[in-house]
Amino acid sequence: MNVFVTGGAGYIGSVCVEELLNAGNTVTVFDNLSEGHRSAVDPRAKFILGDLADRELVARAVVDAQVEAVIHFAAHALVGESMQNPGKYFRNNVAHGLNLLDAAVAARVRKFVFSSTCATYGVPETMPMDESLPQRPVNPYGESKLMFETMLRWYHQIHGLEFVAFRYFNAAGASRKFGEHHRIETHLIPNVLKVALGQRPQCEIFGTDYPTPDGTCIRDYIHIVDLAQAHILALAPGKAGFFNLGNGSGYSVREVIQTCAQLSGQPITAVEQPRRPGDPPRLVAAAGKALSELGWQPKFPSLEDIVATAWDWHKRHPAGYRD
Numbered sequence: 245m246n247v248f249v250t251g252g253a254g255y256i257g258s259v260c261v262e263e264l265l266n267a268g269n270t271v272t273v274f275d276n277l278s279e280g281h282r283s284a285v286d287p288r289a290k291f292i293l294g295d296l297a298d299r300e301l302v303a304r305a306v307v308d309a310q311v312e313a314v315i316h317f318a319a320h321a322l323v324g325e326s327m328q329n330p331g332k333y334f335r336n337n338v339a340h341g342l343n344l345l346d347a348a349v350a351a352r353v354r355k356f357v358f359s360s361t362c363a364t365y366g367v368p369e370t371m372p373m374d375e376s377l378p379q380r381p382v383n384p385y386g387e388s389k390l391m392f393e394t395m396l397r398w399y400h401q402i403h404g405l406e407f408v409a410f411r412y413f414n415a416a417g418a419s420r421k422f423g424e425h426h427r428i429e430t431h432l433i434p435n436v437l438k439v440a441l442g443q444r445p446q447c448e449i450f451g452t453d454y455p456t457p458d459g460t461c462i463r464d465y466i467h468i469v470d471l472a473q474a475h476i477l478a479l480a481p482g483k484a485g486f487f488n489l490g491n492g493s494g495y496s497v498r499e500v501i502q503t504c505a506q507l508s509g510q511p512i513t514a515v516e517q518p519r520r521p522g523d524p525p526r527l528v529a530a531a532g533k534a535l536s537e538l539g540w541q542p543k544f545p546s547l548e549d550i551v552a553t554a555w556d557w558h559k560r561h562p563a564g565y566r567d
């Protein structure tokens with residue numbers, strides 16, 4: 245298929261583009277490089293430097309590339325930042341995303357795949373979390389993604405746009421070529437691995453008094469290549485709807501740090517800090533719907549495999565991407 249990937253220079257997008265190309269698709273990447281990296285774009289893809297704010301450019305690009313499917317990764321994705329600057333999240337993730345949605349309808353795109361998040365659920369009342377839970381986001385980031393989900397429902401009903409929206413849990417790990425390099429790194433695994441690389445003296449544990457067995461937050465880590473594979477399955481005709489993507493196993497912050505220490509063979513000093521605002525204690529997916537309806541089968545469900553691929557990539561790219 246001809247696939248148009250926004251945010252294809254970012255962490256999740258770069259690996260998905262690689263997998264799409266490996267599966268024989270033709271890919272156009274559209275990215276403003278505000279968070280992404282030019283060298284994270286697979287050289288087999290066509291690259292357009294552009295911003296979703298530019299309505300005409302987006303519309304033209306979708307027509308020119310004879311797009312059959314859109315995969316929309318481009319977004320701001322930091323919970324903490326969204327609590328400081330909500331306008332940035334609603335403008336980019338909602339208003340600018342709408343330009344892409346309109347372009348897809350105008351060009352009669354067959355499938356729209358959207359990166360949503362488990363942050364749309366807020367603080368869940370039951371665990372593990374399936375797709376039927378009420379969505380009550382507790383920050384503007386989660387709210388902006390939920391608003392886009394709502395727009396997708398209406399665009400489907402009114403314009404017949406077929407869509408898949410994936411609610412990601414915690415994306416982690418790397419492919420052989422592409423890995424995680426955020427300009428400002430806030431994520432747990434890359435920050436812990438920086439200690440193993442000797443780039444930081446210590447990492448931080450945000451909160452040790454949560455109602456969990458070791459007092460630290462529990463998350464469901466999902467390998468980036470498994471995440472990418474789900475997007476390829478979503479392109480098949482007839483696949484539609486909302487799907488959680490996670491492994492169904494939760495690991496605490498302390499367990500992640502311990503795994504990073506074991507796999508890197510390096511001692512890791514961790515300093516206990518107060519809770520980080522907005523962090524739910526435990527987020528674990530029930531992803532049975534993706535398994536049964538999409539035929540999705542994660543290949544790297546263990547935390548060891550996830551951290552091992554991240555460590556391998558960071559060792560080979562200690563400074564991340566060069567641009």
Ligand code: UFG
Nearest residue numbers: 321361363413414430431432435448449450461497520523
């Ligand atoms: N944490 C630490 N120390 C750090 C970094 C993080 O203790 O240096 C803790 C956090 O407090 C949290 C856990 O590790 O409890 C995971 O934090 P991340 O920042 O790696 O990931 P989040 O769960 O906060 O957020 C990620 C994505 C969001 C997405 C969310 C869904 O960044 O975009 O997963 O769960 F919405």
